[in-house]
Amino acid sequence: MYRFAHLSDIHIGAFRYPLLQKLVLKAFEKAIDVCIKMRVDFIVVSGDLFDSNIPDMTLANSAVIKIREARDKAIRFYVVYGSHDFSPTQTSIVDLLESAGLFKKVTKGKIKEEGKLELEFHTDEWTKAKLCGISGRRRGIEKEYFKILNRENLEREDGFKIFVFHGPISEYKPEYLAEAESVPLSTLPKGFNYYAGGHIHEKFLGEEFGYNIAYPGTLFGADYRDLEKNAKGQERGFFIVTFSDKVENIEFVPISVCNYEMIEYDANGKDANSVQSDLLEIVSHVEPADKLVLVKVAGEMSGGKTSDIDFQRIKRILKDRKALEVLLNYQRLTSKEYAAIKVAGKDIHEIEERLFKENIGIVKVSDPKLKSESGIKLSRELLNVLKEAKKENEAKSSYESRIVSQAIDTLGIKEVF
Amino acid sequence: MTVCGQIVDGQVGKILIREKSGEKIELGDLLVIDNSKGYTIIQIYDLLYGSQISKLAREQIAGLKLEGLGTGLEFFEPQLRNYILAQGKAVLHITNKPQVPKTLPDLFGTVRHVEKKDLQFLSKPETPIYLGKVRSGSKIIDVPVYLNASEALVHHILIPSTTGRGKSNLVKVMLWSILGQDKAGVLVLDAHDEYYGRTGKGLKDHPKAKDGLLYYSVNPLPGTNTLVINLKTILPDHLDGIIQLTEAQKQAVGRYYAEFENEWIENILRGERIEGVKNVTLGVLQRIIKTKLSVYLEDDKIVCKNRVFNNTAGKSTIMEIVNKLEKGKVVIIDTSKIGDEAELLIGSMIANDVFAKYQNFKAEGTLSEKLPISIVIEEAPRVLASEKLTVGDNIYSKIAREGRKFKIGLVAVTQLTSVIPRDVLTNINTKIILGNEMATERHAIIDSAAQDLADDDKTIASLDKGEAIVTSVFTKFAIPIQIPLFDELVEEQKRSKEQLEYTG
Numbered sequence: 001m002y003r004f005a006h007l008s009d010i011h012i013g014a015f016r017y018p019l020l021q022k023l024v025l026k027a028f029e030k031a032i033d034v035c036i037k038m039r040v041d042f043i044v045v046s047g048d049l050f051d052s053n054i055p056d057m058t059l060a061n062s063a064v065i066k067i068r069e070a071r072d073k074a075i076r077f078y079v080v081y082g083s084h085d086f087s088p089t090q091t092s093i094v095d096l097l098e099s100a101g102l103f104k105k106v107t108k109g110k111i112k113e114e115g116k117l118e119l120e121f122h123t124d125e126w127t128k129a130k131l132c133g134i135s136g137r138r139r140g141i142e143k144e145y146f147k148i149l150n151r152e153n154l155e156r157e158d159g160f161k162i163f164v165f166h167g168p169i170s171e172y173k174p175e176y177l178a179e180a181e182s183v184p185l186s187t188l189p190k191g192f193n194y195y196a197g198g199h200i201h202e203k204f205l206g207e208e209f210g211y212n213i214a215y216p217g218t219l220f221g222a223d224y225r226d227l228e229k230n231a232k233g234q235e236r237g238f239f240i241v242t243f244s245d246k247v248e249n250i251e252f253v254p255i256s257v258c259n260y261e262m263i264e265y266d267a268n269g270k271d272a273n274s275v276q277s278d279l280l281e282i283v284s285h286v287e288p289a290d291k292l293v294l295v296k297v298a299g300e301m302s303g304g305k306t307s308d309i310d311f312q313r314i315k316r317i318l319k320d321r322k323a324l325e326v327l328l329n330y331q332r333l334t335s336k337e338y339a340a341i342k343v344a345g346k347d348i349h350e351i352e353e354r355l356f357k358e359n360i361g362i363v364k365v366s367d368p369k370l371k372s373e374s375g376i377k378l379s380r381e382l383l384n385v386l387k388e389a390k391k392e393n394e395a396k397s398s399y400e401s402r403i404v405s406q407a408i409d410t411l412g413i414k415e416v417f
Numbered sequence: 418m419t420v421c422g423q424i425v426d427g428q429v430g431k432i433l434i435r436e437k438s439g440e441k442i443e444l445g446d447l448l449v450i451d452n453s454k455g456y457t458i459i460q461i462y463d464l465l466y467g468s469q470i471s472k473l474a475r476e477q478i479a480g481l482k483l484e485g486l487g488t489g490l491e492f493f494e495p496q497l498r499n500y501i502l503a504q505g506k507a508v509l510h511i512t513n514k515p516q517v518p519k520t521l522p523d524l525f526g527t528v529r530h531v532e533k534k535d536l537q538f539l540s541k542p543e544t545p546i547y548l549g550k551v552r553s554g555s556k557i558i559d560v561p562v563y564l565n566a567s568e569a570l571v572h573h574i575l576i577p578s579t580t581g582r583g584k585s586n587l588v589k590v591m592l593w594s595i596l597g598q599d600k601a602g603v604l605v606l607d608a609h610d611e612y613y614g615r616t617g618k619g620l621k622d623h624p625k626a627k628d629g630l631l632y633y634s635v636n637p638l639p640g641t642n643t644l645v646i647n648l649k650t651i652l653p654d655h656l657d658g659i660i661q662l663t664e665a666q667k668q669a670v671g672r673y674y675a676e677f678e679n680e681w682i683e684n685i686l687r688g689e690r691i692e693g694v695k696n697v698t699l700g701v702l703q704r705i706i707k708t709k710l711s712v713y714l715e716d717d718k719i720v721c722k723n724r725v726f727n728n729t730a731g732k733s734t735i736m737e738i739v740n741k742l743e744k745g746k747v748v749i750i751d752t753s754k755i756g757d758e759a760e761l762l763i764g765s766m767i768a769n770d771v772f773a774k775y776q777n778f779k780a781e782g783t784l785s786e787k788l789p790i791s792i793v794i795e796e797a798p799r800v801l802a803s804e805k806l807t808v809g810d811n812i813y814s815k816i817a818r819e820g821r822k823f824k825i826g827l828v829a830v831t832q833l834t835s836v837i838p839r840d841v842l843t844n845i846n847t848k849i850i851l852g853n854e855m856a857t858e859r860h861a862i863i864d865s866a867a868q869d870l871a872d873d874d875k876t877i878a879s880l881d882k883g884e885a886i887v888t889s890v891f892t893k894f895a896i897p898i899q900i901p902l903f904d905e906l907v908e909e910q911k912r913s914k915e916q917l918e919y920t921g
Binding site for chain 1: 599627637638639640641642643645727729730731732733734736737740744786
């Protein structure tokens, strides 16, 4: 019997708060410790180990130390890119780690003359497990790869086979990802023993249609929505799969790195003063010490401005009482009197998406690529490029030219320059 | 310009034309009378014999010939004495723009067959639905006929015809032209799995199918979607008018929903008792779910015999379909293996979601920016027949009556127009009439047509396979068309292959 671990969507480097960044890293380190302790033969990471293609180097360094520790125990890492740690224009840290011999990308393949994508298996030397897969992409281009994938060749191969991918499967897509690009099950090659999926942040095992689809979900989370789910009891962790010539057992290993306190408040019909005093009252009754506290206030107030509520005061009170960190969410708080917040969404990506959708029509352009859906897509990509922060020790001029070059690539106007 | 006849008599709606010898005027022919200010188009709806010889004399001549006594007997100048009279109606008068004729054309005016140049006013709209070419009798004129999708789809389209007259071919031709425009979303509930092209040619062969077409089936082809709907996404409202429930059963369903929310079906199947629902009602509901939806409990697990409904998968299927429709995609749902009720229920779930969403858009004032959505429903009387609607409205009848206000339409395909209530038929502003040998059906169609087709009974009866008449508030007159064969249409368009680069 052999064992492998299946991790996904760790998102090292996510969050602005240093504490949350550390918790992400801690979750990863804990998971690797379990893998070492359980003596897994190899670890499959189905994308988004890092939150960006060039993550914060301090965090990356800590992660690499842990990866090195596992590698020293002869644990192999098989990976695909995720939608976050891939860049169409730049080298990713994933490539760096592969070059350093710490990782093996299992996405080797090429498009043959007849237009079919031929993937090559990578055989794990010790267990003889065969792995291949398709990386995730920001623009959902992996969908095109799935469409042209030569499935028959992959299906003919015998042995214990693992298919690694990063993206939602249409049939199993959660409601909140309904608008996201996905691939139907029928695009996957049949007959693999295990389909190691990534991108979905909740653990999921599905075998209704003859495919052993597994999404371990994120280890900790990458945004407020994930943390809210954690606070509401969502179990986080990864899978350890025991196998011979078939899957013998799939065990979910829970990983927890902190305790949570969730404060949800419905401000509907109340004025700003009542909301403020109610929140102060609620906060006085919670035990925030050593917990990650999430405060979510939503609804339409009958009067006052949202800015009349001193959220920072609430945050200070909780921090003073030793909360690990306090995350405030009042994006869905509005007031009848002052409709200050025009666009609300579950997370930053949704808000951006909505803003683009609502405003794309205002921009008068003739190029169809800049209009409607393709225009929204392009805007999103460009924003992602523009969001990239300057790396520590990166010269301002290098940073600027990096961003300009990426933006030009994204806009596809290289020839103009 | 070849003269084919001359006006000899008549009145409004009944113009009598004498056919020129050697020319052939057919039933359904479009003829043109030119005048100094423009021209008038006449459509022929009846043909009869005319003769300068009295009936008695004609009978006598025939008798002589038949009995062998008339050897060498010939008409002197036969082309002058015996002829064909064509009866027609002026359908359009064209001066600067096409108008409904309000005057009679000149008596003794000469008549010619319609030509391509006479029909230039049939322009291509911005969002075209191609139907075929103009047909004059059995002659095809090289003038394409289009409907404007953004108007016609939301005002509903009826395709009435008996079996074997080319309904599916027509729908495929229409979808072929809509696909890839991304200007109107179309949901096709495909009861015979004939549109996608699982075995032969189909919409999958469209050059823009990759981005513009989605296909859902319980038996998906590689690259297509599994038709799987999560039981938790079914709401009691979705059953309205689709599955017949008594008042007591409806109340019981309501109680289960109130108690268990989206797990109401599962709890009915598991026989969870709740206050106010009798055992017998629960038993009946369990049976209804089992028989109508093929969902039942086996070894404590929810199982679906037709594989459509699932307790784990399919949570976002309906939402995804609705999103794609909103983006102007064509979505085909192969319902050939899932039974009537399941098919209509899925359609109802999607239609309800679309309706609710578009109602919201209207309330928000953003409806004008949204694309129209249409639902193609075969054997429309299953949901639109009078007897179905007596027990209450369903989402399809609601769309037929109110959908236009929210940019949602129906393409109703039926063999039986007569069973659809008049108020629903009246709301359907475009009818593409194919051949129909049943007089009652023809009358139902004629009675609800956008143009006066009272004289066209014979023309409709004589429509051959692939021939149709388009009557619509959006067409200048009831246009006779020849629908192309879908397979030939596909042949005309070759798929251009895009080269993709692979980076692992």
